[in-house]
Amino acid sequence: MAYQTSLQSQTMELLVAYRQKPSVQLRNRLVRLNMGLVRKVAHRLTHQCAEPYEDLEQCGFLGLITAIERFDPSQGYAFSSFAVPYIRGEILHFLRDRANTVRIPRRWQQLSRDAAKARQALTMELGRQPNDQEIADALSLSMQEWRSVKLATTNRVPLSLNARVSSGHSQSDSAMTLGDTLMDVHSQILQANQEDRIELQQALNQLEDRTRIMIESVFFQQLSRQEVAKRIGVSSVTVTRNMKKGIDKLIDLLQQQQPNALQTEH
Incomplete structure (x- = not known):
């Protein structure tokens, strides 16, 4: 704080x-x-x-x-x-x-086009939509490669925020769109503030007890420096000096937390 x-x-x-x-x-x-x-x-x-x-x-x-x-x-x-x-x-x-x-590999792009033709031909021949194995066989591909081609082609198409989301359990699920599932700006800010408070408390806990009490008394409890000095039994000058050192230390600790988190992830 x-x-x-x-x-x-x-x-x-x-x-x-x-x-x-x-x-x-x-x-x-x-x-x-x-x-x-x-x-x-x-x-x-x-x-x-x-x-x-x-x-x-x-x-x-x-x-x-x-x-x-x-x-x-x-x-x-x-x-x-x-x-x-x-x-x-x-x-x-x-x-x-x-x-x-x-970019999708050129061979996979061609296979995707061939698959569309094969699917159409097999649908007419079988009287139903072909399954993945039948399409893979028609293209002389292994099942693993066909699934890779299919996944790459699917992932290339961006999803609309108006796309319906369904869990497959009930018809009522279809009323929710992809956009409805995204966190709004207000929620993002609340989450960020909560994370800031956690990081701040972790940094405060690393300060000397007396300095931490001074900072918490002034900024959390809204006491004056003179009131804090009287409560602890020191001069207001000492409170001001210790708080300045404590705040500088807090800034250093909080700035260190972000790079450390990034190094852990990367």
Whole structure:
């Protein structure tokens, strides 16, 4: 919470200044200050695709810059909540473009066309839809290769968000679309906030007890530094000094957590 409050305060000050007088220097400072948003979104999406994390991160930075350009501090929104959809949207746009460039081996493309003809001929001959084994035999393919061809061709076709989702258990399932199953932006933000709280608590637990108590008293319990100093039995100057060191330590710990998670996955 202390780290987030400090980050939000610095970000908002720079956003107000950028809104009044845009400059590359201010924009770059805002990007550096909010790199964690990009890394968090890119880290989540890297598990859902085959693209390198670094490519997703670069696209995410483009989304962050767009959010910086469009954010209006007077609206009262938290910048992180405003920026995440832009970051995520830019990465997803990149992934959609990449999906359109996927190439199937030429031989498999020809086999897919031959399979369509074989299926039509077998349907007329058998009076029903042929099964996979019959199509594989007609093409002189092993069952394994035919399934690879079929899977590659199927995966090349993008799914519509209006496509019906059915578990096969009841007709009522067909009322749900693929889009209905996707997490909305509000849910994404709630999930991100929950993960942030967990990471923050883990970092707080690594601080010296007295420093942690000072930070929690001021930022969680909303006590003044003077009240904290009286409660602990030290001067308010000592509280301020210890809190500054503690917040700097928190920033270091939180910045270390993201790279470590990425190294574990890659």
